[in-house]
Amino acid sequence: QKYDWWAYVSARPRNIAFNYIVRAA
DSSP states (O other), X not given: OHHHHHHHHHTXXXXXXXXXXXXXX
8 A cells, every 4th residue: 555655646746845755764
């Protein structure tokens, strides 16, 4: 399920900052 929401966030340009935090973690 982690990758499920992660893929959804990754597809969202507005969540680029959020995606960066996830990758940093």
